[in-house]
Every structure is written in structure tokens, then in C-alpha cells.
Amino acid sequence: MSSYKKLPSIDAARRRLLFHIGSVAAAGAAGALPGVTFAQSHEQATLASGSAGYTWALPFVAESAGYWKARNVDLKVLDFPTGRDSMQALLAGSANFSTTTDTPLVFAVLQGLKPGILANFSRYSYDMKIVAREGSGIAADKPASLKGKKIGTPAGTSGQYALAKYLEFAKLSAGDITQVNLAPTDLIGALVRGDIDAFSWTAQAGNAALRQSGGKAFFLTQDGYEKFFRSHQLLLVNQNTLDTRQALVNDAIGALLDAEKRIAQDPAWPDLIATRIRSTPAEVKQATSVFEFKVGFDDSFVDDLVNQAKWAIDAKLAPAPAGDLRALFRAAIKDAPLSAAAPDRVKLA
Incomplete structure (x- = not known):
């Protein structure tokens, strides 16, 4: 029999996380990190990364190639062991954005938490x-x-x-x-x-x-x-940032789209991030050959979220929420900024 035990609540995990990153959390509450002030010429933002691995190749290219800086954003990146941990930092108010795969997002939504999905930027079946x-x-x-x-x-x-x-x-x-x-x-x-x-x-x-x-x-x-399996890599945003930092949210979308273009057009793009992820360009290129790098939303993504939720509920790893699962996950997708920047990238019912 399986010895796996039901996951602890994200609330409990969040408290443990805050103990270790309290100095960072003190920078803001509920996502309200320092932004533009009269003494600053640049916007300040924090991104919690789901690890230092090539899974996050596209946002690492955006960071290393200077696409945030080109938009006058000083981006601070915090690396965490997993996407689950980075998402908890986002929910705790220690970051404006986080990168995670779809599975932690599914568990969070089923537990009633509200991370927003700002972009689905890559996916794979074999990594x-x-x-x-x-x-x-x-x-x-x-x-x-x-x-x-x-x-x-x-x-x-x-x-x-x-x-x-x-x-x-x-x-x-x-x-x-x-x-x-x-x-x-x-x-x-x-x-x-x-x-x-x-x-x-x-x-x-x-x-x-x-x-x-x-x-x-x-x-x-x-x-x-x-x-049987497909994993999506996501950029999440908290509600406070979405509500009060619209220019920053638009900059995030623009930086990801620029990074996607760089990956598509520049065969040497792994050189940008190899040191960042403690690997070689050849290893990065080979490992990411199974990835699709494209920023966008479509109905198959919602299908995958719903199927993961059904698995989690059936396995008694998460509670069954009231209401329709598809409507629940569709509401978590914050597609307006991407629709404004690249209307052809959003194909949702």
C-alpha cells in the first residue's frame, strides 16, 4: 500500500516558509513590494523562481538578456527548491511573481487560494x-x-x-x-x-x-x-500586484514574449543562462529540446488543469471544491494582459 500521506495545508507550509524568508517578506505585504517612488527612476519587482534549473529557461532568458531592464524594471530573483515553494512565497506576499508548474497551482486553487496565472510559457511531456x-x-x-x-x-x-x-x-x-x-x-x-x-x-x-x-x-x-502526461510552466501573479501594478504586469508579459522570440531566433540562447543554472550550453540545449517555448493560453491547458484536479481529488490529496472545476480554473487565468499584448495567443472559450 502507498505510504504517501495527505499534503499539509499550504497555509501551514507558508508559515514555515515565512520563518526562513522573514527578512524578504518584510519588504511588502500581500504582494505590495516597493514600486516607483519620487526617489526612484526604476520600478522594483521580485520574482520567486521554482528552482535554478533549466525548467525555467524562458524567464531566465528574459532575466539574463536584460528584457526586464529594458522596460525600466529592477528585478530581484529569489530561487527556491521547487515551484511549490516559490508559489508559497508569492502567496505570502514576498514576491510579485513566481514561476511554478501546474501541479502546485492546482493544489493551491483546490485549497481556496488565489494565485493568478499570468502566462503559460512552456510545456513538456518528457523532462x-x-x-x-x-x-x-x-x-x-x-x-x-x-x-x-x-x-x-x-x-x-x-x-x-x-x-x-x-x-x-x-x-x-x-x-x-x-x-x-x-x-x-x-x-x-x-x-x-x-x-x-x-x-x-x-x-x-x-x-x-x-x-x-x-x-x-x-x-x-x-x-x-x-x-498520459504534460507539464506546463507558468508565471503566477498575486492579486495585489495585478490590481495596483498594471504597468509592471504588462512589462512582465513583454519580457516573456521577447525571451520567447530570442529562443526561437538565436541558436546560441543557451549561452545566456548556462552559468545561471550551473550547466553548459550544450547540456541546456539538449535538455530543453523536449520543451515547447510559446507564451499562450488555450482550452487544452484548462483541460489539463481540470484533469489534474480530478486526480488530486480522487486520490484524496485535496478537497473537492463547490462548483464547476472548469469554471474555477478558468477564473484563475488572468489573460487580459496577454490578450492586450498579443491577441492571437489567447484562445480560450
Whole structure:
């Protein structure tokens, strides 16, 4: 049986987060960070990043290429271990924006919190991997060999949702494995020591596991997995920023659109962010080859949010809200700024 326990409330996690970032939180309340004053020529803004990994390649290009600065915005970026943690900083009022994947967003909305989705800027099906260790009894080409194994992943993240969909892909259920809630920084050590048999996390973590295990780790097959899983990378905004900093919100959209164009037109764009994410340009280019970089909203995105919500509710990981799920998630999408900047990028019913 699965040993996974229901996630703690985001409110509780937020209190823990505030203990560690109280000095940052003191800069503003409910998203009201310092903006333009008579003594300042630039706007001040804070973005909480879901990690320092290539998952956030597009906003990192916007940062490194100077697209915020070109709009007279001094952007402070705070790196967090996961998108769940960065979103909590946003909700706690320590940032104007945050980057996260769709899974933490789904849990937050189901718990009645109100992060706004300002942009859906990239997506993938293959970057989240199942990585196993030699001697675990798991076969790379046999997804069903996960049955009876201990698998680590950070709870409340795309890693957890990817694992659930991989089990579906393997024709297994959550009760067929033991899920172990581990922080991203603990996954590789736990695998190498043999504390777990496999983990569900990024290809970047998987490659690190291969190196640190001396080649005694491997990726499981994903042939056909795209029919089961897709992850969206999002820029979130809090309501206070949306209500009181409209020029800043428009600048954020413009910076992302400029970064998307740079990625599409400049083959050397990985050079801009390789140092930022402690990697090489070649590794960045190879890893992000499975990403689609395009800022936009469409109905398939809402479909994916609703399907994740149904999974979370059915698995008793989140409460079922009153009302229609589709209407709930459609209301979380703040598409007016993108519609104004690029009307063709918003195709929502």
C-alpha cells in the first residue's frame, strides 16, 4: 500500500516558509513590494523562481538578456527548491511573481487560494523522468516492474503527478508502490544509498544520479508516455500586484514574449543562462529540446488543469471544491494582459 500521506495545508507550509524568508517578506505585504517612488527612476519587482534549473529557461532568458531592464524594471530573483515553494512565497506576499508548474497551482486553487496565472510559457511531456538504481529489480523497458518498489518524489509537485501518470502508463495503481516524500536535494542520495528504488523528478536530476552512482542508475522507458502526461510552466501573479501594478504586469508579459522570440531566433540562447543554472550550453540545449517555448493560453491547458484536479481529488490529496472545476480554473487565468499584448495567443472559450 502507498505510504504517501495527505499534503499539509499550504497555509501551514507558508508559515514555515515565512520563518526562513522573514527578512524578504518584510519588504511588502500581500504582494505590495516597493514600486516607483519620487526617489526612484526604476520600478522594483521580485520574482520567486521554482528552482535554478533549466525548467525555467524562458524567464531566465528574459532575466539574463536584460528584457526586464529594458522596460525600466529592477528585478530581484529569489530561487527556491521547487515551484511549490516559490508559489508559497508569492502567496505570502514576498514576491510579485513566481514561476511554478501546474501541479502546485492546482493544489493551491483546490485549497481556496488565489494565485493568478499570468502566462503559460512552456510545456513538456518528457523532462520528468523515472530514474531507478541497479539491483532494484526494476527493468528499464518494463514500466510494470515498478510494482512493489519504493519511489521518491517531492509531494505536491509535478514529480508526484508525473509518477501517478507513469503508474497509469504502466497499468499500475498508487497502491502498487510505496511513495516516499523527499525534497529534490535528497532524491539522489536516497537512490545511491538504496533507501529508495527509484525517483520521479527532472532529467537534470537523473543525469546527476547517473554521475554520482558511477553509472549504476538508469532511466525508464517513456515510449508512448506523452499520451498520459504534460507539464506546463507558468508565471503566477498575486492579486495585489495585478490590481495596483498594471504597468509592471504588462512589462512582465513583454519580457516573456521577447525571451520567447530570442529562443526561437538565436541558436546560441543557451549561452545566456548556462552559468545561471550551473550547466553548459550544450547540456541546456539538449535538455530543453523536449520543451515547447510559446507564451499562450488555450482550452487544452484548462483541460489539463481540470484533469489534474480530478486526480488530486480522487486520490484524496485535496478537497473537492463547490462548483464547476472548469469554471474555477478558468477564473484563475488572468489573460487580459496577454490578450492586450498579443491577441492571437489567447484562445480560450
